[in-house]
Amino acid sequence: MENMTPQTSPESWVAQNRGPILLTLLTVVLTVLFLYTFYVYPGSSMGPEQPIPFSHRLHAGHKAVQCLFCHPYVGESNNPGIPPVEKCLYCHNHIIAKHPWILKEHEYFNTETPTPWKKVWYLPEHVLFNHQRHIRKEIACQECHGKVEAQDRLKGERFKMGFCIECHRKKNANLDCWLACHS
Numbered sequence: 001m002e003n004m005t006p007q008t009s010p011e012s013w014v015a016q017n018r019g020p021i022l023l024t025l026l027t028v029v030l031t032v033l034f035l036y037t038f039y040v041y042p043g044s045s046m047g048p049e050q051p052i053p054f055s056h057r058l059h060a061g062h063k064a065v066q067c068l069f070c071h072p073y074v075g076e077s078n079n080p081g082i083p084p085v086e087k088c089l090y091c092h093n094h095i096i097a098k099h100p101w102i103l104k105e106h107e108y109f110n111t112e113t114p115t116p117w118k119k120v121w122y123l124p125e126h127v128l129f130n131h132q133r134h135i136r137k138e139i140a141c142q143e144c145h146g147k148v149e150a151q152d153r154l155k156g157e158r159f160k161m162g163f164c165i166e167c168h169r170k171k172n173a174n175l176d177c178w179l180a181c182h183s
Helices: 010-016 018-044 056-062 085-092 100-110 131-136 161-170
Strands: none
Touching: 010 018, 085 100
């Protein structure tokens, strides 16, 4: 505004400098868009980085390993559990056995340390979710967990009551709070 003469008003200064102002705004918008597209957006669909970069896209997708192979307790327990190190090594003692990440799995096994996987699926503590009932009713894992076979890193979700109620209504399933989830 130092170029303003006593006769120049702020409105006329803006009118005289419309081009540089628009160019500056356009540059700022394009810079923010670029940063979002290359740094924020790609990570928004990925979950936390795991100690061993496990790809569900490779294992459940390309290799077609069934969910129950790695998560065998899902049909017998309320908690499906995370596969023990031994389950990973069942295959990887023979398949890419010398890969650095597989060697890291061996390190966990040799020190009798569970792999410190990071949790990605969350239920409120007061909810008792029974996987057994859903497996018996032949509810596909993808109905709640999405297409994990198309993801490298699982984003996971914080399940909310509305999600479950909507599904129970669609399937004409039990909606009694204490018998269904809160027992």
